[in-house]
Amino acid sequence: MSATLTPPAAAPPTPDQPGRDGPGRSIASIPRWAWALGVVVLWVGIWALTKGTDTLALAGREHTDVQTSLGRFRDDVLAGRADNPVIQLTYDLGAWFTSVVDWLQRMLSVPDFPRPVPQVGWLGVTAVATWVGLAVAGWRIAVLVAASFVSFGVFGYWSEAIDLLIVTFVAVGVSVLIGMPLAVLVGTGNRAVNAVTNTVLDIFQTMPTFVYLLPIVLFFGIGAAGAVVCTLVYALPPIIRIAGHGIRNVSTTTIEATDSAGQTWWQRLTKVQLPMARKTIVVGLNQTIMAALSMATIASYVDGPGLGQPVLDALVKNDVGGAFVPGALIVVMAVMLDRSTTAASEYSEMAARGGLDLRLRRIVLAAAAVPVLVALHLSRTYPWAAELDDPGWTPKVADAVDGFFEWFTDTFRDATQAFKDLVSAVLLNPLQSLLSESPWWLAGGAILALAFVVGGLRAVAPTVVCLGGLLYFGLWHDAMVTLNMTLVGTVLVMLLAVVLGVAMARSRAVDVVLRPTLDAGQTIPPFVYLIPVLALFGPTRFTAIVAGVVYAAPVAIKLVADGVRAVSPSTIEAGRSTGSTRWQEIVKVQLPMARASLVLAANQGLLYVLAMAVIGGLVGAGALGYDVVLGFARSEEWGKGAAAGISIVLLGIMVDRIARAAAHRSGAPAAR
Amino acid sequence: MSVATEKETAAATSAESALSVRNLWKIFGPRADRIIGTPDAQLSRAELKAKTGCVAGVKDVSFEVAPGEVFVVMGLSGSGKSTLVRCLTRLIEPTAGSVLIDGIDVTTASDAQLRDLRRNRVSMVFQHFGLLPHRQVIDNIAYGLEIRGMKKKERRAKAEEVVSLVGLDGFSHSYPDQLSGGMQQRVGLARALAGDPSILLFDEPFSALDPLIRRDMQNEVIRLHRDLRKTMVFITHDLQEALKLGDRILIMRDGEIVQIGRPDEVVGAPVDDYVRDFVSEVPRSHVLTLKWVMREPRPDDSMDGPVMSCDTIVRQAAKAALASEHPVRVVEGDRVIGIVDDDAILRVVVAEEEAHQ
Amino acid sequence: MRHISWRATGLTSVAASATLLLAACGGGTIDDETKANESKAGGAGECGEINMAVNPWVGYEASAYVVGRVASEQLGCKVNYKNLKEDVSWQGFGTGEVDVVIEDWGHPDLEKKFFAEEGDGSAMDAGPNGNVGIIGWYVPPWLAEEHPDILEHENLNKYAEQFATSESGGKGQFLGADPSYVQFDEAIISNLGLDFKVVFSGSEAATITAFQQAEKNKEFLIGYFYEPQWLFAEVPLEKVALPPYEDGCQDDPAKVACDYPETDLKKIVSTSWEEEGGSGVDLVKGFTWTNDDQNQVAKYISEDGMKPEDAADKWIADNQDKVDAWLE
Ligand SMILES: Nc1ncnc2c1ncn2[C@@H]1O[C@H](COP(=O)(O)OP(=O)(O)OP(=O)(O)O)[C@@H](O)[C@H]1O
């Protein structure tokens, strides 16, 4: 998952209202936390008596009927694929994607036989990319683009990097083609349309990649086709959601005013809604690109071309250094794409507003086009301009990274193991035993009661549906274990988020140092840091939690930092004037006032940690993540894997809806 | 007056009127159309809301506006003014009733007819301007022309004329956010004028502006009205503004008409406490005409005083009246219909002074 | 300011173009190579294309690239390497996306779906590849050395406590493997009365890291592992003796109490590809080598950091006699 949600500005804090529809109404004097505590105490009490019964634990290779029939469904599809018209159609589509990607590859990244090199070599591609950067976003971005492309070349991953770009852009192109009309539908449709699309998008976004990787391969084929489609599925929600949000939020006065001039539906859309939502649409596009990039990496599991392949290759050899360089290049690419899309949007705004000297710009671009054309020609003519000689830096960097991690693990392993044991003993194990060793009716009832206490009536229906779904798909016990890890992970994420977020908000220097690190944490494929983390913590649940935290903390930290920074300076001044200490200022003014952001950060953090559940399955965390990996690895377990994937989605939706209901009750803006 | 005769008069006048509204209803909420015609429709707004969950925005409103008239709709916040004016061009779909503009029935018009109407006959100016932030002033003004399909050169030329009409010379190529509120509203005004409509609708156009600018803008509207003689429906909650601009004023409360009349009628003869309250702070001498302060002529009245029309406003008459030793003779046409002496004038002026203290 | 920047841009652009053009002088051109390639292509054999699945472990990679390099360099085939998991590879036989799986550890369920006997017949067995898979319970070498008796399963309970971790709930931890492998460890543990709990590592990488760390830090660790595997070159794990495998002792998964059988690894190919025939098909069918051969190439790749192509070429150069035998 990626940060696809634009954080709302921090809302002014509202005083705790007594619950409108929760238990607070009847006995208003008892605060919400006391109710929650009561539920937990009761839970523990009953748990002590009933522990270990009705836990619905399912042994390693056992299946429920539902899981078996899921598996059978897949087998039927597979058996009938030769004469199933749907599959024929999707296969043709897949073949079309493959041919597009293949053509682009021959143009840009792989030898176009009988040529020993692609049609356009690295010098040409770099020059053109730089020129485009200059044209759409100014010279700073041009420099960034040039540096990025050169780095792909000199580290010896030119064709993989360009492949990744190709897959990403083909997928983003199709995402926009499909996504914009849907965004318009969401932006102009009624509430029912919205509720339906929102739920579908939630499912798309929480569904672990591995769950739909296989069905997509089934329908579209291996390689570029599968990669493009997976990427597409994953990259679609942000553009629909964010652009839809932007279109919906176009000022109603303006729409009314222009309607009153007698415009048609189409004129309203193209002349008013789309232009006015332009900024938000660009944010959506940006998020879609980021999501596509991260998914295109994972698509290397189905032979999707790109930088994910060397990362996976290195993982097979436990080669941390080998994974690091391509991993870092993915980060470079992410930063390049992120900054360029943002800058391009600002630049075009500036150009439209006459902030640029258009004549000068035209002259500069024309002049710059000359060396670009020369470079293009050279890269088609001379081998040296077509292929960059590998200066052999990659192995050196890899060795250095290896050395560093070896030193790091050797030095800190004892400390990290002790930390892991501590957290396991005081937090992870007790909570897990409560959640997963309670009879299902007890755990379910307790979760429902807690949902009601924090979220009120509004949270009850989704919770019931999701808990029911978990029971139906037969992985209740594993779901509870995964929920436990997710909760503990979220606690750690929030600790980091509060500490670092406040530090970033209060000190510009900290912000400047931390932000790129956070960007890297968010975009680097987890496979890169999995091995060092494994070395530090062993194949344990804790390793999974750490992977989740690395992935989720950046989002949460940024949200908290932005929230705290948005607290009005006059309020802080007022606090200061009463003589509060720095600590009091943080605890009594900044954090309470940034509460909306904290809630949002916790919600997002939790979803992100959950999204890493499958990665957890790869490093010894067991539970739903392992079930998904198992389903991906062994065809007879596919049904169970799919059930586990659905269960993860259900957990995600449940937690998200409870958090939203809680936010709604306390007057904070809903998470989305 | 019975409902039937009211309808007859409406039908009779509609031929000449620019705008004719008959029994217009707007009820917000689920299944609102089922309420009209039932006893529920007679409930007060609060009762209706409690019983059905629906809100009556406009309740059974009928009126006529003559060509060239400035018709002001006034009422407190929430009284349904915006809803009413939006129903006129179906920006809000009315629940029942009919609206005729230049004899065309708006309520039954097809989408295409409605678009044609909005493009060519009626324009609207909004409280919060509703400008397009991504377009320059000139293109905002030309928007209505653009969606009619007019060529860029032509529409820009036309918009440029309107720019000077509203006093925005030199700002054609600015963006809305580079203008002050008053100037933005001039753009809104220009946009409405650009299509050369026969009717202009204003929904509290100047409420967001500060008092000085507001006065400028009001004068601007008066000037435009004088020059262009367009029919105007003007929504405001500011009585001063209503009195200043309106040929006639409609006062609304909770979606219903409370009173319709000329400014002096509203001030001189408020129908109930709601209206009285409204007009209590008005400087009466600025509004009332001599008609409202005159008395029956008596045989012993001096015939030497100045002669004034009965539509003369008290304040304008005051100086001449007080200067003369003889009471003013008020005439309607050639007929003397009343006498105004110094006392009558002073009563109005002094009462006003007291009210202001 | 404007003039300066305009002039500066012009100058820069002229200078850049000039530098590029200057640098261009000298060296052969791409066209020459293209022509060379064209003439070479004319003389290529009748091998055609091979879509070679590359499953994600180094031993597999070694076999795949050795066969692939022989095919492309000596037979003139066009070899496409596709990085895929086993399951996905098998799906590809039917669609022509995959032709060869060079090392298969036994997938009864997939055979049922894709072999002609019961399934759609898109895949077929192309015989053993000569490697023998050994699966079993392993401990790090230091442990075997310090506590030699640990290599007998009867003694494991004695050490159960030392094997405990934060994950094993008080019992000894047994590290289960990547879910791709058939595992009976839970049954074996309970049927042998061992005081252990299986914790699944979830991936080969996790298992390997765990063994590496255990050896380095002298920690207790026991888990599922297999040979051939490149890790043995770095950490020669020791196998724990379980009751020996006999035919049928693993038929009922719940009652398993014996060691894993040795597996003859085999080659699986696409039926339609095989029917087309050609030198590539013959090569794949003829290919067979030993565990030592594979370990050698795997070591080149994982230990020495060679590219798989280079590692394969090196082995081929050293063992042309074996290669010739496959081609007969
Ligand atoms: N879309 C709507 N749905 C439900 N009720 C509405 C809607 N729009 C307006 N109302 C209700 O209709 C009534 C009239 O609203 P309207 O906006 O017409 O008042 P107004 O006289 O223009 O007030 P103001 O001076 O504040 O603009 C109000 O009680 C309002 O709550």
Ligand SMILES: [Mg+2]
């Ligand atoms: Mg209003």
